[in-house]
Amino acid sequence: MTAADDKLLGVRDLRKYFPIWKRGVFARHVTGQVRAVDGVSFDIARGEVLGLVGESGCGKTTTGRVILRADTPTAGEIHFTHSELGEIDLAQLDREQLQPIWQNIQLIFQDPYSSLNPRMTLEQIVSEPLRNYNVLEGSALRDRVAELLLLVGLRPEVMSRYPHAFSGGQRQRIGIARALALNPQLLICDEPVSALDVSIQAQILNLLKDLQQEFELTYLFISHDLSVVRHLCDRVAVMYVGKIVEISDTDELFNETQHPYTEALLSSAPTPDPRVRRRHVQLQGEVPDPANPPSGCYFHPRCIHARERCQTETPLLRETRPGHWSACHFAEELDLNIAAAPDGAT
Amino acid sequence: MGDTLLEVRDLHVSFYLTEGIVRAVSGVTLNLQAGRTLGVVGESGCGKSVTARAILNMVQRPGRIDRGEILWYGDPDHPVDIAQLDPRGPDIRNLRWGEIAMIFQEPMTSLSPVHSIGNQMIEAIRLHHNATDAEATEQSVELLNRVGLSQPARLLDAYRHELSGGMRQRVMIAMALTCSPRLLIADEPTTALDVTTQSQILDLMRDLQDEFGMAILFITHDLGVIAEMADDVAVMYLGKEVEIADVDTIFHRAAHPYTQALLRSIPRHDVVTERLESIVGNVPDPYNIPPGCAFHPRCHHYLADKCASPELVEVGPGQWALCARTREILPASGERTNA
Numbered sequence: 001m002t003a004a005d006d007k008l009l010g011v012r013d014l015r016k017y018f019p020i021w022k023r024g025v026f027a028r029h030v031t032g033q034v035r036a037v038d039g040v041s042f043d044i045a046r047g048e049v050l051g052l053v054g055e056s057g058c059g060k061t062t063t064g065r066v067i068l069r070a071d072t073p074t075a076g077e078i079h080f081t082h083s084e085l086g087e088i089d090l091a092q093l094d095r096e097q098l099q100p101i102w103q104n105i106q107l108i109f110q111d112p113y114s115s116l117n118p119r120m121t122l123e124q125i126v127s128e129p130l131r132n133y134n135v136l137e138g139s140a141l142r143d144r145v146a147e148l149l150l151l152v153g154l155r156p157e158v159m160s161r162y163p164h165a166f167s168g169g170q171r172q173r174i175g176i177a178r179a180l181a182l183n184p185q186l187l188i189c190d191e192p193v194s195a196l197d198v199s200i201q202a203q204i205l206n207l208l209k210d211l212q213q214e215f216e217l218t219y220l221f222i223s224h225d226l227s228v229v230r231h232l233c234d235r236v237a238v239m240y241v242g243k244i245v246e247i248s249d250t251d252e253l254f255n256e257t258q259h260p261y262t263e264a265l266l267s268s269a270p271t272p273d274p275r276v277r278r279r280h281v282q283l284q285g286e287v288p289d290p291a292n293p294p295s296g297c298y299f300h301p302r303c304i305h306a307r308e309r310c311q312t313e314t315p316l317l318r319e320t321r322p323g324h325w326s327a328c329h330f331a332e333e334l335d336l337n338i339a340a341a342p343d344g345a346t
Numbered sequence: 347m348g349d350t351l352l353e354v355r356d357l358h359v360s361f362y363l364t365e366g367i368v369r370a371v372s373g374v375t376l377n378l379q380a381g382r383t384l385g386v387v388g389e390s391g392c393g394k395s396v397t398a399r400a401i402l403n404m405v406q407r408p409g410r411i412d413r414g415e416i417l418w419y420g421d422p423d424h425p426v427d428i429a430q431l432d433p434r435g436p437d438i439r440n441l442r443w444g445e446i447a448m449i450f451q452e453p454m455t456s457l458s459p460v461h462s463i464g465n466q467m468i469e470a471i472r473l474h475h476n477a478t479d480a481e482a483t484e485q486s487v488e489l490l491n492r493v494g495l496s497q498p499a500r501l502l503d504a505y506r507h508e509l510s511g512g513m514r515q516r517v518m519i520a521m522a523l524t525c526s527p528r529l530l531i532a533d534e535p536t537t538a539l540d541v542t543t544q545s546q547i548l549d550l551m552r553d554l555q556d557e558f559g560m561a562i563l564f565i566t567h568d569l570g571v572i573a574e575m576a577d578d579v580a581v582m583y584l585g586k587e588v589e590i591a592d593v594d595t596i597f598h599r600a601a602h603p604y605t606q607a608l609l610r611s612i613p614r615h616d617v618v619t620e621r622l623e624s625i626v627g628n629v630p631d632p633y634n635i636p637p638g639c640a641f642h643p644r645c646h647h648y649l650a651d652k653c654a655s656p657e658l659v660e661v662g663p664g665q666w667a668l669c670a671r672t673r674e675i676l677p678a679s680g681e682r683t684n685a
Contacts, residue, residue: 055540167628197389198567202611202624209621224540227570231613231622254615268545269615270570274593276616282549283542286510 007081008186008218009044009067014076014091016059016066020291034291036062038242039076041317044186046081047216051233051250053223053265057287059242060222064188067220068105069098080105083185103133106179110191112171116163122149122174123159129181148177152207169200176207183215190222205231226269230254238262241290241298244317248324258326260303263336297329305334350419351529351561352378352401357414357429359393359400366633370396370409372585375658380528383555383562385576385593387569391632392582394565398531401563402442403433420445420528444474447522451534453514457506463490464502467521474525489520493550512543519550523558530555531563536571548574569612573597578664581605584630584640591665601667601676603645639670647675 016037019030037059044050052060065071067078069090078090082104090101106129109115116125126145130136136144146156152173163171172192179187192208193201209232211217223229229236230250237247238261246259257263260281267281283302288294294301300310309329320331328334359371371393378384386394399405401416416428418441431438442448450456458466464486471482483502490498493516506514515535522530532551536544548571555562564575572579572593579596581589581604589602600606610623627644630636639656642648649671656670669675 055542169628197629198569199389199608199611199625200628202613202622205613206622206624226541227613227615230615231619251618264542266615268541270544270548270568270574271616272569272573272597272609272612272614273616274573274576274597276573280545280549282546286512286543287540 006046007043007079008046008048009081009220010077010079011043011063011067012041012077012079014040014063014066014078015074016062016071017074032291035242035293036290037066037073038290040239040242040244042237042244042247044218044220046185046218047212048235049212049219049221049233051221051223051229051236052239053226053229053236054239055224055265055287057241057290058239059290060224060239061190063239064107064190064220064222068102068107068188069093070107080186103129103182104185106182106184106187108172108175108179108187108189108192111195112168112175113195115175116171118163121160121162122154125163125174126159126177126181129178133182135182144181145177148181151180151211152177153203167200168196169203172196172200172204173207176204176211180211180215184217186218186220188220188222191224192221193228194223194225201228208232226266238265241288241293243298243327244325245299245327246325247317248321248326252321252324256321256324257336258320258324258331258334259328260305260334260336261299264302297327305330349380349422350377351380352376352419352563353415353417353425354397354401355415355417357397357400357416358412359396359405359409360412361409363408368632369585369635370632371400374414374580374582374585374587376580376587376590378529378561378563379578380561381555381559382577383564383575385572385579386563386565386582387567387572387579388582389567389629391584391629393585394582395533397582398448398533398563398565401428401531402446402448403428403431403438404442418445440474443470443522443527444525445527446529446531447525447527448531448533449515449518449522449535451537453511453518453538454506456518457514459506461505462502463504463506463509463517467502467517467524470521471524485524486520489523490517492523493517493520493554494546495520511539512546515539515543515547516550519547519554523554526558527560529561529563531565533565534567535564537566537568544571551575569597569609581608584632584635586640586668588641588668589666591662595662595665599662599665599676601661601665601672602669603647603671603675604641605667606675607644639668647671 014037017033017035020032021028022031040063054060066073073091079087080090081087123145126148127141130141145159149156154173193204221233233250236250236253237244240261246262264281264283285302296312297310297315300306315327315329317325317327320326354374354376357371357374361368361370374397388394400411405411411429417425418428419425467486468482471477471485487498490501495501495516536547576593578592580587583604589605607625611625613622625644636643639653642653652670656668658666658668659672661667661672
């Protein structure tokens, strides 16, 4: 859905269903399926930051895990343009074939406390990917670790210490250094600042932005926080109950919203300015159960613009403006921009 | 607008641990008016939750209220010092829930896993009112209905794990309302919720405040939520309040360097910023709070000869800042748009 000339990742109709097991008289049997990811398609260009936003349970993290092939997709294609091997479909590969490709895709985790092994020193943590792939050894390995620590704003002298000696923000820096160790082509950032304090969030966001610009990194940035996404991402995809409902350039998504769910999400986010009193689009009810989604458009029971057609016909993600895709039957007719305040409004 | 309902004067709370003494709250002074919302904002470890617990005299060992007064003006002529009450005595029990109710961040842990919602609500009502089971049931249904839960009668038989996060928080709010409290303490009530659910709960709290006229002490780390909910704001850093003012002043004419820096460091969804101005360094370790002004290692207005012992200065009407240099650094006149 971008210019295909410099595509790094192309996800096509990706699905991940988790079976619901029930213990029967003789054996367990499947009684239903949770459609965590339900037909997701998007492209990421080289050097681009794509935001994936949605509320808890919408399937954004599962999408990231399936692209990384930490989970096996139920169906769909994941075309990854490898620097040496060319375009490959990650969905078709088995563990052994994936091993060399994981060098090129790395993950930054949400929780900097549980994602670092407390029994390893910083040097061991950051050098682990390099040792796994036998990229470097001896003093060259040490030098690379020092270089990586400097890159993320830590002093190389601390490399013999253990993670417990560091604060949340510093630990997240360590996680970033580890992810960068192998010069990956694609970084999947799963809520990398959600667990951090407000004053530390800005440091890590600036670091991620600086690194992205300096090394022209490509991020798939998963977050629930619209303000963080707006700050960092070039394009944004909004997910709801396993599907992408809208995808477009960041500024356009915030200013020219084309899907009622995005409108509701934007108008619910609190603005740190008491003088901004925005129109609230108050959603009724709760996010539907992905094991038993409603008919037609999954959003229709909560949508204030819903009409009869929405109950029966599932809307497809279609290009409603150049480069702007929306899964709403009435995207062109609805005027949804009242909720999105213009830039600089106070 | 109204009379003072709660006054906290020079509150000190410490935790006596084997590793050392953590001075969680050191000298907090708050003034809460009836029917208004006071927002307390700060990062983790700033003492905002401990302050809330101290107000209900619920600080648990090894923590202790060292000194300070917590004056409750339930009867305006006879204020009660909550800090002096026996934490297990009948007086505090009547205040808790009866006059001051509290809701927490994680409603999952505040509800009993082995009692049905109805059981818990009816018990709370019967403890504080002279009601029969039937009356209490009726009142529970009414309250659950009022907080926007459909089919309240069926909900009474439900257990906490059957409810979603938003529903649990609504149940907690309904329970908090059982005795028509005059003060509701809300400790990060929406932090664990999604934005659309958060927005529903905040709207509900505002409506209920209008309806019941209760005061709210709203504790959060989220400046966006503060801007939406609070009338007055206290900004806390390392156990001290560094700035107090009305909400508009905090967001548009902040006087303390920490408040200013915090506001500049948050990304916004309604404004595009190329680069965030982050606050240097980390929140210090609570065992070693920096001497003098606790914010000085991270402050770019710091001057060694001036910042040794800052005091609360009245910067403008109703605006107080704990900073020795606040008058020098305050934007000269007019307003700073913080875009």
